[in-house]
Amino acid sequence: MKSIIFEQTGKPADILKATEIPMPEPGPNEVRIKVIASPINPSDITFVQNLYGIRPHLPSGAGFEGVGIVDALGEGVQMRTGMRVSFTSIGTWSEYAIAHQRSLIPVPDAISDDVAAQLFVNPFTAYAMVQDSGVPEGGWLMLTAAGSAFGKMVIQLCKMRGINTIGTVRRDDLNNDLKALGLTEVINIETESLTTRVKQITDGAGVSCVLDAVGGHTATESLKCLAKGGTMIIYGVLSLQDPAINAGLLIFRELTLKGFWLTDWMRRVDSQTRQDVAQNVISLLASGKIQLPVEASYALDQITEAVEHAERHGRWGKILVKPS
CATH class of the missing domain: 3.40.50.720 (NAD(P)-binding Rossmann-like Domain)
Structure with a gap:
């Protein structure tokens, strides 16, 4: 499968590249997700530059959130495949990604893929x-x-x-x-x-x-x-x-x-608070009361153009990476 990988830290446009890697398998309490779309956030850019709160273990994938379809379950996961979910992980700019089941948020039909890709951060x-x-x-x-x-x-x-x-x-x-x-x-x-x-x-x-x-x-x-x-x-x-x-x-x-x-913040607050925020955010997005516009989408092979666009001043909407 194809995934965005970097082998050294630095300017994203210079070091990110689409690379063929083996299909990952989910471990205990993990799922594999066929990625539909993933946004380029400032946190993604700083992670690649080794300026974020967590450090990359090289070689590393990139991208922290996305939307996709659950297609494989690890041991101990009680859910069905085929569900569309918003999720967080490291390495979401990829055809497939592994995520812990706790990071998954089921996405209602009223929320489009473009919005669901941006649901979390x-x-x-x-x-x-x-x-x-x-x-x-x-x-x-x-x-x-x-x-x-x-x-x-x-x-x-x-x-x-x-x-x-x-x-x-x-x-x-x-x-x-x-x-x-x-x-x-x-x-x-x-x-x-x-x-x-x-x-x-x-x-x-x-x-x-x-x-x-x-x-x-x-x-x-x-x-x-x-x-x-x-x-x-x-x-x-x-x-x-x-x-x-x-x-x-x-x-x-x-x-x-x-x-x-x-x-x-997610670690600090109790599970009820996290659930309340999730429900409120999903309700606002599903109702259309809150808008999350998208300016452009790029394929994995266009990652250089994508990150350059994401860092451009004067953008109105988010830049998405779409594997297919």
């Missing part, structure tokens, strides 16, 4: 982080890199909850689309002062929470936008630079600065 992270933000109805939440797939999910969730949102962008070509999704205010950090605009928008109060994916200078400036007692949650470092932390701000505004990693 961004929706679960967005839902969990909006919950953790503690921003009440009528309050202000700010998110950096608002044009990302994750940002769009947060915007839509906040609109449903009556939370006002400020989103940062570096280009203005997506502003109208983001506003249409429910973004309250947009700030172009290339042409406007972030701190000045946030003060204007919030009548000098600042925002209750910032969700930051960028790090570096953007995170440094975003910290200054927090209201007294506010919280910044960092879930990515797209700039590959650490923010400069002003200790005085933390002390005198009583600010909280913390990180978020979905893997740890």
